[in-house]
Amino acid sequence: MNISVRMTAGEFAAQVNGEMSDPGLASLEICGFQTLEAAGEQDLSFVSDTKHARKALESKARILTVPRDVKLEGKPLIRVQQVWKAVLKAMELFHSLPESEPEIHPAAVISPDAVLGANLSVGPGAVIESGAEIGDNCIIAAFCYIGIGTKIGSNCLLHPRVTIMRDCIIGNRVILHPGAVIGSDGFKYEVIDGLPTKIPQVGRVIIEDDAEIGANTCIDRAFLTETRIGRGCKLDNLIQIGHNVQLGPYCLMAAQVGIAGSTRLGMGCILGGQVGVRDNITLGDGVMVAAQSGLSKDIPPGKQVFGTPAVEIKEYIRREANLRHLPELIERMKEKTPESGG
Numbered sequence: 001m002n003i004s005v006r007m008t009a010g011e012f013a014a015q016v017n018g019e020m021s022d023p024g025l026a027s028l029e030i031c032g033f034q035t036l037e038a039a040g041e042q043d044l045s046f047v048s049d050t051k052h053a054r055k056a057l058e059s060k061a062r063i064l065t066v067p068r069d070v071k072l073e074g075k076p077l078i079r080v081q082q083v084w085k086a087v088l089k090a091m092e093l094f095h096s097l098p099e100s101e102p103e104i105h106p107a108a109v110i111s112p113d114a115v116l117g118a119n120l121s122v123g124p125g126a127v128i129e130s131g132a133e134i135g136d137n138c139i140i141a142a143f144c145y146i147g148i149g150t151k152i153g154s155n156c157l158l159h160p161r162v163t164i165m166r167d168c169i170i171g172n173r174v175i176l177h178p179g180a181v182i183g184s185d186g187f188k189y190e191v192i193d194g195l196p197t198k199i200p201q202v203g204r205v206i207i208e209d210d211a212e213i214g215a216n217t218c219i220d221r222a223f224l225t226e227t228r229i230g231r232g233c234k235l236d237n238l239i240q241i242g243h244n245v246q247l248g249p250y251c252l253m254a255a256q257v258g259i260a261g262s263t264r265l266g267m268g269c270i271l272g273g274q275v276g277v278r279d280n281i282t283l284g285d286g287v288m289v290a291a292q293s294g295l296s297k298d299i300p301p302g303k304q305v306f307g308t309p310a311v312e313i314k315e316y317i318r319r320e321a322n323l324r325h326l327p328e329l330i331e332r333m334k335e336k337t338p339e340s341g342g
Contacts, residue, residue: 005031005093005094006029006030006031007029007030007031007093008026008027008028008029008030009025009026009027009028009029009030009044009062009063009076009078010025010026010027012030012044012078012089012090012093013026013078015089015093016065016078016080016085016086016089017080017081018065018078018079018080018086019068019078019079019080020076020077020078020079021075021076021077021078021079022076025063025076028062028063028076029042029062030042030043030044030062030063031043032044032094033045033090033091033093033094033095034061036052036055036056036058036059036061037055037059039059039060039061039062040060040061041060041061041062042062043060043061043062044061044062044063044064044065044090044094045059045061045063045064045065046064046065046066046083046086046087046090047064047065047066047067047070047072047083048067048083048084049067049070050070053070053072056072056075057072057074057075062076063075063076063077063078064076064077064078065077065078065080065083065086065087065090066078066079066080066083067079067080067081067083068080068081100121102119102120102121102137103121103122104116104120104121104122105122105123105124105126105142107124107125108122108123108124108125108126108127108128108140109125109126109127109128110122110126110127110128111128111129111130111131111132113130113131114128114129114130114131114132114133114134115132115133115134116128116134117134117135117136117137117138117154118136118137119136119137120134120136120137120138120140121138121139121140122140123140123141123142123143123144123160124142124143125142125143126140126141126142126143126144126145126146127144127145127146128140128146129145129146129147129148129149129150129166130148130149131148131149132146132147132148132149132150132151132152133150133151133152134146134152134156135152135153135154135155135156135172136154136155137154137155138152138154138155138156138157138158139156139157139158140158141157141158141159141160141161141162142160142161143160143161144158144160144161144162144163144164145162145163145164146164147164147165147166147167147168147183148166148167149166149167150164150165150166150167150168150169150170150183151168151169151170152164152170152174153170153171153172153173153174153209154172154173155172155173156170156172156173156174156175156176157174157175157176158176159175159176159177159178159180159215160178161178161179162176162177162178162179162180162181162182163180163181163182163183163184164176164182164183165181165182165183165184165205165221166183166204167183167204168182168183168204168205168206168207168221169204169205169206169207170182170207171206171207171208171209171210171211171231172209172210173209173210174207174209174210174211174212174213175211175212175213176212176213177212177213177214177215177217177237178215178216179215179216180213180214180215180216180217180218180219181216181217181218181219182205182207182213182219183204183205183219183220183221184218184219184220184221185200185201185220185221186201186203186220186221186222186223186227186242186243186244186261187220187242187243187261188201188223188243188261199223201220201221201222201223201243202221202223202224203221203222203223203224203225203226203227203243203244204221204222204226204227205219205220205221205222205226205227205228205229206226206227206228206229207219207228207229208228208229208230208231208232208233208249209231209232210231210232211229211230211231211232211233211234211235212233212234212235213229213235214235214236214237214238214239214255215237215238216237216238217235217236217237217238217239217240217241218239218240218241219241220240220241220242220243220245220261221243222243222244223243223244223261225244226244227241227242227243227244227245227246228245228246228247229241229247230246230247230248230249230250230251230267231249231250232249232250233247233249233250233251233252233253234251234252234253235253235257236253236254236255236256236257236273237255237256238255238256239253239255239256239257239258239259240257240258240259241259242258242259242260242261242262242263242279243261243262244261244262245259245260245261245262245263245264245265246263246264246265247265247269248264248265248266248267248268248269248285249267249268250267250268251265251267251268251269251270251271252269252270252271253270253271253275254271254272254273254274254275254291255273255274256273256274257271257273257274257275257276257277258275258276258277259277260277260278260279260280261279261280262279262280263277263278263279263280263281263282263283264281264282264283265282265283265287266282266283266284266285266286266287266301267285267286268285268286269283269285269286269287269288269289270287270288270289271289272289272290272291272292272293273291273292274291274292275289275290275291275292275293275294275295276293276294276295276308277289277294277295278294278295278296281295281296281297281298281299282298282299283295283298283299284298284299284300284301284302284303285301285302286301286302287299287300287301287302287303287304287305288303288304288305289304289305289306289310290304290305290306290307290313292308293305293306293307293308293310294307294308294309294310295309295310296309296310297309
């Protein structure tokens with residue numbers, strides 16, 4: 001938290017193109033940004049929608065940022081068009097990390113023929129191998145590993161212990177969280193002479209611009225070509241992406257999703273936690289998969305599915321409703337079925 005920041009409500013409203021509920025409140029001073037429950041008497045907070053109205057009325061926050069259609073009697077408000085855009089600005093102002101000068105730590109190990117961009121920070125214990133290229137304004141935190149020939153764009157953030165194996169390509173403004181492993185071997189074995197035999201994975205991983213990869217998520221390199229994570233994809237922690245998988249732009253995945261090899265996802269797919277997707281199938285653009293579902297076949301664009309094997313949500317609800325009546329139906333059938341003779 002940036003404790004040195006103090007500003008008036010009017011100054012913040014101007015930065016987010018907001019409108020004060022009472023212009024006379026513009027001089028109120030705010031010095032922090034918190035949730036409704038945690039906010040103190042000098043803090044700014046926010047209400048994302050009307051279902052949080054009760055919490056907002058009970059909050060001690062000095063002033064609230066709200067959507068333009070939200071009304072909270074007796075509360076000082078800053079009305080905005082997009083609340084979450086205003087939240088990002090508040091985070092930037094009140095919770096930004098202190099800036100530090102870029103430096104390459106003397107305990108980092110960097111190959112002489114690695115190509116390093118300007119304003120680069122490299123933490124202690126980081127290893128950058130031969131032929132690697134890193135763009136401008138990147139932060140490579142402690143104990144990261146960047147393999148031979150890997151290329152990283154500009155303004156990327158690699159948190160501690162990120163591993164990027166050889167020949168991978170990382171775009172611009174990519175964030176890799178602690179423990180992420182990019183370019184590990186794909187799990188490919190074939191039976192040869194009666195035994196499971198490893199098939200080498202000599203392809204690569206490509207992560208496009210503005211993607212974010214969660215902690216301890218693993219993305220396997222391709223068999224011969226590439227595993228690709230599309231522009232703007234957001235992957236949560238503990239996700240497994242198999243070899244040759246292709247994710248379209250702006251896919252979202254919650255924790256513990258597993259996608260088997262050579263599966264393709266279209267643009268804007270959303271997968272809930274612990275979803276499992278078999279190999280060699282295709283999910284069309286905009287497919288939404290509810291948590292803990294299992295997918296075994298192609299899903300057309302725009303469908304919302306649930307269950308194992310996954311079906312359209314309306315079909316799943318209909319089946320569940322019928323199952324509730326199953327015990328009753330069984331009893332009725334027993335009553336109507338005559339006992340067999342000895």
